[in-house]
Amino acid sequence: MSKxxxxxxSEAQxxxxxxxxxxxxxxxxQEAVAQQAGISRNHYQLLERGLSDRAKNTPSNPGLTTVMDIAAAIGVTLAELLADIVDPWPGEPETEHRGGRRDA
Incomplete structure (x- = not known):
């Protein structure tokens, strides 16, 4: 199992x-999204700033379920939320088709 x-x-930002x-x-x-996603407004604010801790200035690293809940609260798909965050997606060849169907 890989860690x-x-x-x-830069990814967090x-x-x-x-x-x-x-x-x-x-x-x-921010309040509406946070409430709908089931997290605090402060936590959501930190995520929008790309931070996990204001004092330490460390990059955020939200869990998958948190990101899924935020996407749903905003009204977008997970793919739409994550589009172009990591380029290319890990383990996949770089293509012109981001966030949608990939034609092989």
């Missing part, structure tokens, strides 16, 4: 910026 790696600082853009495009507040 998972934490997000890099990219995810946070993506969350913020999609949330704002949907006309939602």
């Amino acid at each position: 998972s790696r934490p997000l890099t600082e 990219a995810l946070g910026h993506r969350m913020q853009k999609l949330r704002m495009d949907a006309g939602l507040t």
